[in-house]
Amino acid sequence: MSASQHEAATGLPVHAQMIQIFMAPWIAQAVRAAAELHLADHLAEQSRTASDLASLTGTRSDALYRLLRALSAVGVFAQDEDGKFAMTPLGATLKSDTDDSLRYAAIYSAAQWHWDAWNHIVHTLKTGETGWSVAHGEDYFPFLERNEEAGRIFNNTMVEFARPVHHGVTAAYDFSQIRTLVDVGGGQGALLTSILQANPGLAGILFDAPNVLDQAKPFLAEAGITDRVELASGSFFETVPSADGYILCHIMHDWQDEPARTILTNIRRAITENGRLLLVDSVIPEGGEFSPGKILDLEMMVAVNGRERTEQEFRDLLGKAGFRLARVIPTASQSSIIEAVPA
Numbered sequence: 109m110s111a112s113q114h115e116a117a118t119g120l121p122v123h124a125q126m127i128q129i130f131m132a133p134w135i136a137q138a139v140r141a142a143a144e145l146h147l148a149d150h151l152a153e154q155s156r157t158a159s160d161l162a163s164l165t166g167t168r169s170d171a172l173y174r175l176l177r178a179l180s181a182v183g184v185f186a187q188d189e190d191g192k193f194a195m196t197p198l199g200a201t202l203k204s205d206t207d208d209s210l211r212y213a214a215i216y217s218a219a220q221w222h223w224d225a226w227n228h229i230v231h232t233l234k235t236g237e238t239g240w241s242v243a244h245g246e247d248y249f250p251f252l253e254r255n256e257e258a259g260r261i262f263n264n265t266m267v268e269f270a271r272p273v274h275h276g277v278t279a280a281y282d283f284s285q286i287r288t289l290v291d292v293g294g295g296q297g298a299l300l301t302s303i304l305q306a307n308p309g310l311a312g313i314l315f316d317a318p319n320v321l322d323q324a325k326p327f328l329a330e331a332g333i334t335d336r337v338e339l340a341s342g343s344f345f346e347t348v349p350s351a352d353g354y355i356l357c358h359i360m361h362d363w364q365d366e367p368a369r370t371i372l373t374n375i376r377r378a379i380t381e382n383g384r385l386l387l388v389d390s391v392i393p394e395g396g397e398f399s400p401g402k403i404l405d406l407e408m409m410v411a412v413n414g415r416e417r418t419e420q421e422f423r424d425l426l427g428k429a430g431f432r433l434a435r436v437i438p439t440a441s442q443s444s445i446i447e448a449v450p451a
């Protein structure tokens with residue numbers, strides 16, 4: 109495609125479009141600032157001037173005006189003719205304590221300790237070592253366990269990102285064939301809760317590290333499903349409880365093929381012969397089209413040392429662990445359900 113064909117297709121000269129790409133991280137930082145300062149919460153009920161918002165947030169009026177003007181230019185807020193700033197549907201995702209909030213995700217995405225890892229992307233490309241370990245001297249999960257504030261932001265971000273996936277999975281799959289479902293690496297049990305509430309005949313086992321299960325107890329009690337969920341602690345690199353159904357949501361993409369295969373092999377040993385294994389992850393299309401999973405895959409490479417996979421890569425990985433990929437079921441979210449059965 110020539111530059112003029114590109115311009116005709118996108119409506120933008122190539123230089124202008126590339127400069128917009130360079131500017132995307134600056135917008136992400138401006139959004140992080142808005143999230144940290146609770147600007148969306150302050151604008152939830154009424155439009156306000158920059159100086160009013162500056163008083164509420166302890167910032168300088170002129171600087172905050174420039175931030176609000178820039179964010180209004182990209183639709184996060186709206187600038188009225190009288191100079192006040194107002195909420196928009198996009199900005200409303202930054203409100204705290206709503207069911208579809210992305211406020212913590214905005215903070216996580218542009219947090220300094222996160223960007224420090226991305227600064228080393230060329231090192232990752234040349235050596236395979238994660239930018240995260242170069243920046244922090246330790247791997248992703250140990251860092252988040254040790255740093256309380258970063259860990260809190262990460263955990264809340266996972267809840268925000270996972271919510272639409274959990275709803276999508278619950279709606280897209282017929283769980284009636286399964287009697288006991290093990291949520292492997294199930295975290296605080298949000299996915300299991302969603303599935304059990306929609307399937308009254310199903311029993312659940314929440315499998316994760318002991319400290320994570322402790323955090324899950326109040327959530328399960330609040331959801332009223334404590335008596336339907338067994339808590340099982342351990343490492344999926346060693347063994348998992350026996351059952352006829354397993355679900356792993358956003359677990360496979362955290363790991364390279366060898367550790368991922370170890371997890372699946374442990375499940376193969378424990379699953380009943382007529383059992384079902386459900387992997388929930390992005391499935392990367394083979395072609396050149398846009399897919400959010402292709403961008404998330406870079407995060408997995410730079411920060412976590414994991415990877416997103418194509419359907420064929422899932423088929424190969426499952427095959428090496430004694431499973432057969434049965435079908436890929438899309439959900440209303442960006443993640444799909446990869447259903448597998450013992451081979």
Ligand SMILES: C[S@@+](CC[C@H](N)C(=O)[O-])C[C@H]1O[C@@H](n2cnc3c(N)ncnc32)[C@H](O)[C@@H]1O
Nearest residue numbers: 270293294295316317320342343344345357358
């Ligand atoms: C990205 S989170 C996914 C949480 C959950 N499945 C969801 O969809 O929200 C990864 C989970 O794997 C758990 N995990 C990590 N290593 C583990 C291990 N060796 N054994 C069991 N769980 C582990 C973590 O504690 C965490 O809850």
